[in-house]
Amino acid sequence: MIANAIVETDALEEFIEEIEKAKDCLPKKIDANPKTVEKGLAKLVLTLIELIRKLLEKQAMRRVEAGSLSEEEIENVGETLMKLENKMDELKEIFGLKDEELNLNLGPLGDLM
């Protein structure tokens, strides 16, 4: 028995590719089996840090856009964000994680980032 719903598109392969891409970057759970528990936990912690880092960065950009930061403040914020980003890169390398892996699917709440 085959379902009757219609599927109509002129770019099926492209849609399949995009759907797969969207799924690949969203692990549903932390991989915490005995062999990979360290990486699994690192991923969770780094995901949360990355979320905070992105929020800080976005807030800084909004303030730059609004012109509400002095030259000195821009220097300080720039240095902080740069160091934070470098440190995150180091940690990602240590645990073998890619940028797109630092996300979580929160079920009905959607994606973390």
Added chain:
Amino acid sequence: MKLYLYGIIDFSNQITESIYGLEGSNVYNIPFCDIGAVVSEISQPIRDVTEGAVLEHEAVVEKLMANFTVLPVRFGTVVNSRDELFSMMESYYRDFKSNLARLHNKLEFGIKVIWPADKVKANIIRVLKKDEQTIESDNSPSKRFIEEKFEKYKIDKEFEAKANRFIKIIDIFFGKFAAEKKLEKLKTQNLLLDAVYLVEKDKQRDFKEALEHIKNANYPGFKYLFSGPWPAYNFVILSRQSGLLTDSQQTNDILDKVTQCQALVGANSI
């Protein structure tokens, strides 16, 4: 023998049509008050989501949909006994009734839209480059870092604004025929829109025609995937958390799988 559950329907008598479900088993209705739970017997729980099993589940729900209002149940839902089923029906009876009333005579359709993200971004960069001041190389590293980040921020912001504008336009075509909708933006850079619309049965022709209208609007590089009618997978609302009815993630996974399976086997595609 365990019972595999396909859906809850607004009907409390036996289904007269012969329907076969998973493992080729006969599908039947177990009445509870004025509604029913549609099941078939199954020898073991479903462990893997296979294309065949998903299509079989979906086909049963669609057959039910032709004659009844259906609340589709999460793929792979198995209850151990009739008593367990009755207990679940009793717990959720009010929810089931209100959802059956709300979804009566309505169908779900899916619209996915791919847009030329690279071109859109390139255009944004071109326009921004025209007005921007060049980043001064004698600035300190931290200031240059902020300036580069700010450039990217402006591009991303404009990219998102353009995405919102196009989604609004697309939604004008489809939204006017829908009772409810759920729109997800930019799941990937290219996948501009992943939307589901709840449409009254007598408006499904208009809704389908909206696809032709938007194609005729001829936005270069835009590609559309239209699917449906589906059971209202994405529009069942429960007052408390349940593992029984479909959650949006699993729903999307199932619909995507069904969409892919069907398109690949050419089943009923136009």
